[in-house]
Amino acid sequence: MKIFMVVGARPNFIKVAPLHRALSKCSNVVPRIIHTGQHFDFAMSGIFFEQLELPTPDYFLGVGAGTHTQQTAAIMVEFEKVIQTEKPDLVMVVGDVNSTLACALVCAKENIPVAHIEAGLRSGDRTMPEEINRIITDSISDQLFVTEKAGVENLLKENIASERIHFVGNLMIDTLARHLPQIDQMNLIGKLGLCSGDYILMTMHRPVNVDDLAGLTRILQIIKALSAEQTIVFPMHPRTRKNILMLGLLRDFEEVKGLKMLEPQGYFEFLNLIKNSRIVLTDSGGIQEETSYLRVPCITLRETTERPVTVEEGTNYLLPDFDTHSILNKVNEINAVKLKKGQIPAFWDGNTAERIVAILREKYFNSYVCDK
Numbered sequence: 001m002k003i004f005m006v007v008g009a010r011p012n013f014i015k016v017a018p019l020h021r022a023l024s025k026c027s028n029v030v031p032r033i034i035h036t037g038q039h040f041d042f043a044m045s046g047i048f049f050e051q052l053e054l055p056t057p058d059y060f061l062g063v064g065a066g067t068h069t070q071q072t073a074a075i076m077v078e079f080e081k082v083i084q085t086e087k088p089d090l091v092m093v094v095g096d097v098n099s100t101l102a103c104a105l106v107c108a109k110e111n112i113p114v115a116h117i118e119a120g121l122r123s124g125d126r127t128m129p130e131e132i133n134r135i136i137t138d139s140i141s142d143q144l145f146v147t148e149k150a151g152v153e154n155l156l157k158e159n160i161a162s163e164r165i166h167f168v169g170n171l172m173i174d175t176l177a178r179h180l181p182q183i184d185q186m187n188l189i190g191k192l193g194l195c196s197g198d199y200i201l202m203t204m205h206r207p208v209n210v211d212d213l214a215g216l217t218r219i220l221q222i223i224k225a226l227s228a229e230q231t232i233v234f235p236m237h238p239r240t241r242k243n244i245l246m247l248g249l250l251r252d253f254e255e256v257k258g259l260k261m262l263e264p265q266g267y268f269e270f271l272n273l274i275k276n277s278r279i280v281l282t283d284s285g286g287i288q289e290e291t292s293y294l295r296v297p298c299i300t301l302r303e304t305t306e307r308p309v310t311v312e313e314g315t316n317y318l319l320p321d322f323d324t325h326s327i328l329n330k331v332n333e334i335n336a337v338k339l340k341k342g343q344i345p346a347f348w349d350g351n352t353a354e355r356i357v358a359i360l361r362e363k364y365f366n367s368y369v370c371d372k
């Protein structure tokens, strides 16, 4: 049984690591990693393979950057070649990036079964490229593995047959739970001259926030207002750094006292930064989940979230109006009284990969043993 796992972007590597490990324990299963090359810098890709003990990809498609159509089409063309040579029995895709959609679509055309991990999430905002990727991928996948209850409800509303929907929890949390000892060993904050609880950690990379002058100027204003009171640590996504440079704003950012701009961080380093931060300010999907698991307050600068459990049960606050005053008020409120205690959502327990493998085994390789 040849099972392909597709990865392309930073969050994909983090989700696939526990799945690869669990599948490798099954006799007669050959798990293969196909890296599309959507993310390619060492800091956005290689370091995660090293830290999370992922093997070198079996195929590297080397697609790189481009417009959505260029990138999606290029991945499809390259992936089709591999599929036609290798003829896998099952392809697993994760998350909502262009690599996810492109490879699921190739499989649908080639009649190869597809399993989608992190299915059913919906922001309701079709201007987000990820929302289009999620809707189409779910509609053509055979097995849909869901991280939170809202995902099941969304899929049922879209008339997906209930026997294809599996509420299994969150692979990202499997990785986090497994690597807590290494995360705790990092001493990045010491090197940055910071103390635990001293700083706000920030990440921004959504096109709506970082692709134009208006969005980046708004982010700069927020940073200026917040950094008067506390240090802001900002590991910068390459998309954000490129746009800051291109729009001539680099000096404005560099001049903000109290802002520490960093390169994208390794997984252990970044999770250590989350754990020790007072508050996280982000527009990331995965970071809303990690902060909820670690019970660190998170302010999400987006109008909607496809991960409502992080707001309803976790420690996430959605601030849709992007207004500097409301952000300052929320930060002050959280600083004064930690508003949400937060609870860990159902099945975010570190055992999601095993649950997924058990379901796959029942559906596709019942006679194999999975305790190698």
Ligand code: UD1
Pocket: 009, 010, 011, 038, 039, 040, 041, 042, 044, 045, 065, 066, 096, 097, 098, 099, 129, 130, 205, 237, 238, 239, 242, 285
């Ligand atoms: C992609 C995903 C987004 C996800 C994010 C995770 C889509 C549509 N978007 O956004 O959902 O949240 O990954 O981080 O799939 N770049 C580099 N080096 C790299 C990677 C990217 O310089 O290693 C540059 C590219 O050249 C490009 C820009 O960053 O100019 C954006 O990269 P791209 O993969 O298109 O989208 P992301 O913004 O990373």
Ligand code: UDP
Pocket: 010, 011, 014, 203, 205, 235, 236, 263, 264, 265, 266, 267, 268, 270, 271, 283, 284, 285, 286, 287, 290
């Ligand atoms: N992350 C990381 N280093 C960083 C920033 C993020 O390791 O400098 C991790 C983060 O902890 C999470 C994942 O990358 O596990 C999220 O990736 P990102 O925010 O790029 O994508 P999204 O989840 O929004 O799709």
